[in-house]
Amino acid sequence: MDARPRVIYLPDTMANWPWPRVMNPHYEAVKAEVDESFSHFKGLSPESQEAFNKCDSEHLRIGCDFINVLGIVDMYTDIENATVTEAMVGIVIDAVHNPHKTRPEGECILGEIVQQFWARAIQSTSLPFQRHFLDSYTAYLRAVVVEALDRDETRCRGIDDYIKLRRDTCAAKPAIALYEMGMELPEEVLYHPVVTELTECITELMLIDNDMISYNREQAMGDENHNLITTVMVELGLDRSGAMAWAAYYHAEVEKRFTNGLAKVPSWGPSTDVLVKEYLDGMATWARANHCWSYETQRYLGTKGPVIQRTRLVPLLPKVNCKAASAAAKAHVAD
Template identity: 25%
Template structure:
């Protein structure tokens, strides 16, 4: 069996009371968020040493390609996708490879924002056309895309061609499959905006959410970055698939907690917290339940390791590296969530991580429901 990545015994942690801060003003609520750095998330990661230099290059390049104004370029720099990626791969890849992963994430976040808060948010037909176009760029026979006429397509195609140069047809197929699953999930997200949250269970929502967080394509990119390739029969083993699902779920749950303030301010309804609220949970109880969901993820990870067979020393080493890599995707995204200014300013992110207290405007009831905070 592939070796465990962390001690399955969780440390005893102090509990946090739910006493409201005296400084919370009218129209605000303060939430106590779960401790997200326990179990397999408790390890110390090493950051890639090329982070600072490659961030500067990648930020300048994407600003030029996408025609950012000075204000937009500064906002993108503060979002700092390079910071997130630099934890995924640690010291195990060179500057050129790190740059490829950063470029992909610049594409992914900008592309995804069109469907979250941009012009395709409620346009199912426009969303479908955009997805068909992007998928066509992964066809080996597709001509090169003009950076002037289609800057997002140019970035997407360029990254894939760099990926192709150092990967086998099998890993290229895996990447394409994961990208397709993600894009179909985005299309379902656009279509779901008409749905009544009260009719959706948490389990149903998680099936939907797994496809929309773009974590699966990142797993193929991490294989590329770490210089490994898990054999196809091994990657499809139930134990490996269970660990993939846990990694994706951790990204989704962490994101739905830490982006909740941003969601409230932007009027976004679709989140695990709002699914629970629509079913009658108070806001704090819904957040507490996400903590129990995280505990369930850790349990599923260790159960998968217990059922994982050995494929021989060579493959087991590859599997062990892969498991560490997909765990680091989750942990890198978590570290980034407190650092990036997409969700908080830098000081607020530091305080939320240290105190586990998140202050935000009192959110309205989820669409189609009558619930209380």
């Protein structure tokens, strides 16, 4: 008989984060437009489309488009082996590097979806943003292939090795790059060691929160190896509660690194400093947005997100027979 606790305590990692939850006033109108245009692709079954629609977005058109792109690439690749995932990733990389190329007949729908997203994005964004986005988005896609290979081999990485890979698979860096869309940030600013460290901090905050909140769903689906909680349990010999507490402590340490790092940001002159502050505030807001979205979407916690956010208690989900379950059934597991 399994005597382990059937309820997980989920620490409130963002209780002291200075950047509050804010909503863009144009969100509802823009999201409705994006959802309507995105559904025309018919890239998901009706059941999967219903599950996909539960994932709310918090930014204007390009941001909303990108969240949808991330979601559907994730849904397609999460259930495939490394060979198929690598082929899909190749299609997506080709699509963003060739936004005006006619997609081949019979190609996976991801190519057309991602190409249309990027073709729209480059019409109104700065060239530095486009370069930085392509670099970080390509790194994310290549990391997804490594994740798929780990999944094929049932590999559970050590904590340091896992965090290094997860910094890319969490897709935080291309998301952060969205704050550059209207900026011309010099390379010396973006790649300054202090700014690079601040970016890594926000990336880690986002991956920690995502892994803590998504763990219950992933362990139910048998896909928990690519999750910080599992790696901590395995490497440190902790139970779920202990691993959650470890992750919350690590989160607090990363928060300190970020706030201390802000005081070390140099000056590049008044006009550039204004942009740098906007960019850094934007990435800090992403950490809050990621945390809020993880509770408010139904992707990880089903309809119970708001209750769990108040009580901090997560009923442990039973294991799903993933071999017998369809992708759509797995999408609904949180309910």
